[in-house]
Structure formats: structure tokens, C-alpha cells
Amino acid sequence: MDLFLSITPVGICMLDERGELIDFSRFPDDPEDAAKRLHSIRSGEIVDELRDLISRWIKNIDTLYLESSSLRDVILGEFPGINTKVAPNMDPFVVLRRKKREIMSIISGKEKEELRNLLVDISLSLARMQIKKELSRKDLLVMKAVDYLDHLNKSLNILMPAVREWFSIYMPELDSIVEDHELFVRAAMAIAGDGGKDDLLRAGLPDEVVSRLSEAMKKTLGIGVKGEIRDVISVLNELFETRERVERYIEGLMREIAPNLSDVAGPLLGARLITMAGGLDKLAQLPASTIQILGAHKAIFLHMTKGTKPPKHGILFQAKEVRSAPKKLRGKIARLLATKISIAARVDAYGSDRSIGKKLREEIDERLAKLRGG
Numbered sequence: 001m002d003l004f005l006s007i008t009p010v011g012i013c014m015l016d017e018r019g020e021l022i023d024f025s026r027f028p029d030d031p032e033d034a035a036k037r038l039h040s041i042r043s044g045e046i047v048d049e050l051r052d053l054i055s056r057w058i059k060n061i062d063t064l065y066l067e068s069s070s071l072r073d074v075i076l077g078e079f080p081g082i083n084t085k086v087a088p089n090m091d092p093f094v095v096l097r098r099k100k101r102e103i104m105s106i107i108s109g110k111e112k113e114e115l116r117n118l119l120v121d122i123s124l125s126l127a128r129m130q131i132k133k134e135l136s137r138k139d140l141l142v143m144k145a146v147d148y149l150d151h152l153n154k155s156l157n158i159l160m161p162a163v164r165e166w167f168s169i170y171m172p173e174l175d176s177i178v179e180d181h182e183l184f185v186r187a188a189m190a191i192a193g194d195g196g197k198d199d200l201l202r203a204g205l206p207d208e209v210v211s212r213l214s215e216a217m218k219k220t221l222g223i224g225v226k227g228e229i230r231d232v233i234s235v236l237n238e239l240f241e242t243r244e245r246v247e248r249y250i251e252g253l254m255r256e257i258a259p260n261l262s263d264v265a266g267p268l269l270g271a272r273l274i275t276m277a278g279g280l281d282k283l284a285q286l287p288a289s290t291i292q293i294l295g296a297h298k299a300i301f302l303h304m305t306k307g308t309k310p311p312k313h314g315i316l317f318q319a320k321e322v323r324s325a326p327k328k329l330r331g332k333i334a335r336l337l338a339t340k341i342s343i344a345a346r347v348d349a350y351g352s353d354r355s356i357g358k359k360l361r362e363e364i365d366e367r368l369a370k371l372r373g374g
Contacts, residue, residue, distance in 0.1 A: 003057060004065045004092040005075075007041060008100065009122045010034065010108040010115075012053050019095025023056065024107045025049035031118060035125035039133075044070065046078045054079060067093055138257045139280040145250045146275040152243050156181060156236070163236060166229060173216035178209060182240045187213060188233045260344035263357030264364065265337065269318055273341065276315060284342075284349035292316060292338035321368060329371055336371075340364055 003022075004015040011026040027034040027049060037047045054064075054075065066072050067088040075084060087093075096103060105115050134140060160181045167188055168175050174191070178184045183205060190199040191213075200210040247268060254267035258280055261270040276294050277283035283291070293300065295314030302308045312331030316322050322333050340360040347356050 001060055002063045002065065003061055004090070004096075005053070005071075006067055006093065006096055007038070007050075007071065008104050008107065009038065009119055010104050012050055013096070013103055013107060014053060014057060015092045015096060017092060019092035021103055021106060023053060025053040026107055026109075029108075029118075031121035032125045034118075034122050035129060038122070038126055039129045041071070041074060044074055044077075046074055050074070051078060054082070058082065065090055065092070137279070138253060139274055142250060142253050142257070142271045143275045143279070145246055145253070146271050149243065149246050149250070152239065152246065156239055156243070159236065160184070163232060167233070170229060171217070171220050173220055174213070177212050177216060178205075183209070185233060185236045185240055189237050191217070192230045192233055258345070258348040259354045260348050260357030260360070261341065263361050264340050264344040265319065269315070270341075272315055272318070273345075280345065280349050284345040286342065286345075288335070288338040288342040291341055292334050321364070325372075332371060333368065336364060336367055 002017055004019070006013050006015065011024050013021055014023040016022050027037045037049060040047050041050065058079065061082060064075070064082055064084045065087050066075070066084055067086070069086050072084045072086055075082065101115070104119075105111065108115055108118065110118060164175050164184060171191060174184065174187060178187050186203040187200065187205055187209070190203040190205075193199050197210060197214050200213055205213070250271050251262075251267040254262045254271050258270055258274065261273070264270070265273065273291065273294060274280050274283050277286060286294070293311050293314045294316070296311035299308070299311035303310045313322055313334035316334045316337055317330075319337055321337065322330050325333050340363065344357050344360055347353055
């Protein structure tokens with residue numbers, strides 16, 4: 001016979017072809033325990049109540065109709081020989097949805113008000129479990145760290161032009177000698193100290209920059225460093241050091257949760273890809289063609305509305321292989337990277353091989369050598 005199985009918050013019900021309840025398996029009365037059963041099923045795990053109900057009817061089942069493919073996967077994992085079909089719009093399920101409260105009252109043995117309170121408690125418990133599960137995802141930590149890093153970079157980019165102008169009162173030559181913002185702050189810190197050559201070298205500045213600054217300091221037109229600018233430079237230096245610590249934190253997380261993606265794209269670019277996709281799982285589900293243009297929203301919009309050329313790359317332009325390549329090769333290299341990133345992300349999300357990324361990286365390097373060699 002054809003039977004119809006449905007999961008409710010209070011238990012599992014079995015229906016006949018008319019939508020009549022013919023059997024059920026009740027979840028525990030405790031809302032927390034009932035929520036655990038629901039959460040387990042949603043996570044792809046079989047529960048005793050589901051196993052027992054199907055076992056009672058398995059000899060009578062010609063076809064077992066279900067409302068979702070995820071539930072079918074759970075059942076086939078335990079009962080591989082059973083004939084199942086996913087058909088949520090068949091009449092018995094429509095009947096069930098129409099009189100679901102009545103059915104749940106029968107399953108739970110509770111009247112209207114008591115049932116309502118139970119359903120509220122189960123919903124709250126289930127929501128807490130889902131939130132806890134989401135918060136335990138380490139790719140979520142990566143995404144939040146990347147978001148913080150982006151805000152930090154924006155803040156630095158807003159502050160630095162004003163600071164460079166302010167510091168030019170004290171030593172105008174520094175602005176033209178040091179273009180990089182972080183090196184500028186390091187140099188300013190050293191100059192605000194004794195300003196000797198040893199201070200500049202300890203700041204990690206390149207030898208050429210140290211030589212030029214040493215000469216410039218002998219004949220500068222500035223008024224000498226003093227006042228509040230010292231504190232401002234110190235705060236900015238701390239922000240740059242914080243950025244470095246956050247980047248190291250992201251790299252450590254990426255080596256843990258996505259080692260193959262880290263080997264292929266680099267940990268920081270890999271983290272940005274995960275963030276843009278909405279998680280490692282979601283990145284793993286994207287085709288290579290989508291990964292290639294991930295982040296190119298404006299270019300895609302212009303292509304769709306104005307008929308401009310479609311973008312050849314999005315955030316993958318940040319990869320040194322793409323960024324440093326001749327313009328005519330960037331599309332090919334971005335496509336190559338996207339293909340390998342897609343494979344690496346799938347292995348990280350669903351597999352257990354933590355070394356395939358190195359092999360993929362070697363394949364990328366070999367292909368790059370051929371492309372550059374013509």
C-alpha cells in the first residue's frame with residue numbers, strides 16, 4: 001500500500017491515501033528533547049521514533065511518500081531498500097496541512113491551549129539549537145574577522161591622508177619619500193623618537209628609504225616633531241599592528257578549516273571568497289564560472305543593463321597571478337584559478353583529504369608557466 005509520512009513538532013505521523021492518521025510515533029513531552037529530535041532529523045540523522053514507525057509498517061509499504069528530499073536521504077540511510085517518492089503536494093499532505101493542529105493534538109495527547117504552549121517551547125528550543133550550531137561554525141568566525149578587517153582598512157584609508165598632511169608640517173619630505181601608509185607610520189614613529197638612522201632601521205624600513213630619510217632630515221624645512229601628532233601616530237601604529245594580528249588569526253583559522261583552499265588561493269583571498277559566498281558550504285556549491293566573477297557585482301550589473309563586456313574576474317583580481325598578468329591573459333588565469341578553487345572548496349567542505357590543495361597548486365603553476373611561455 002501507499003503510505004504518507006510527515007514530521008510534526010510533536011512527533012511523526014503515518015497517513016493513508018485519504019490523509020487519515022493511521023499511526024504515529026510521539027516525541028518526548030519535554031520541549032527540549034522534542035526539539036533535539038527535530039534538530040537531529042534536520043541534520044540528516046535518524047531518530048528512534050522515525051525508525052520504530054517505519055519498522056512497524058515496512059512490510060506493508062509499496063511506496064512511502066515524503067515531503068522533502070532531505071527526509072528521504074535520512075530514511076534511505078537506514079532503510080536502503082524502501083521505495084520512496086518526494087511529493088509534498090499530494091492530497092494526503094494537503095489534508096494534513098489543513099488539519100495539522102488536530103493531528104498534533106492526537107499525537108501529543110494535549111488540548112488546544114496546552115498544545116499551543118508546547119509548540120512555542122519547542123520552537124524556542126529549536127531556534128536556540130540552530131543559533132548555537134551556526135555560532136559554532138568556524139567559517140562564521142572567518143567571515144566576521146574578514147568583515148572586521150575590511151572596516152579596519154576603511155578606517156585607515158580615511159585617516160591616513162589627513163595624518164600625512166598633518167605630519168608634513170613637521171617633515172614635509174616624508175610624504176614623497178614613503179608612499180605606503182604603514183611604512184609612513186613606522187617612519188613617523190621613528191622620526192618622532194630620536195630620528196636617528198638606527199631608529200629608522202629598527203622600524204623595518206627598506207635601506208633605500210632609510211638613506212633618503214636620513215639625508216632629508218638633515219635639511220628638512222619642517223618644524224620638528226612635537227605635540228599631539230606623536231599620540232596620533234602611535235594610535236595609527238597600533239591599528240596597523242592590530243590589522244597584522246587579525247590577518248594572522250584569519251590565516252590560522254583558514255589553515256584549520258580550509259587547508260586546500262588556502263594552498264590554492266592563499267588564506268586571505270580564500271577567506272574573502274568564503275565571506276562573499278556566505279560560508280564554506282555555499283562556496284563549495286558554486287560552479288567555477290560563478291567563483292570566477294564573485295565580487296564583480298558592478299561589472300555584471302553594467303553588462304546586464306548597458307551591454308558592456310562581461311567581467312573576466314571579480315575578487316580573484318587580488319590574486320597575484322591575475323593581478324600581475326598581462327591583460328589578455330587575466331581572464332584565462334582567473335578561470336584556471338576558479339576551477340581549482342572550486343575543487344579545493346568541495347574537498348574542504350565535504351571531504352577529508354587535507355593535501356589535495358598542494359597538488360592543485362602545482363597544476364596551477366605548471367599551467368601558468370605554459371600560458372606565460374606562450
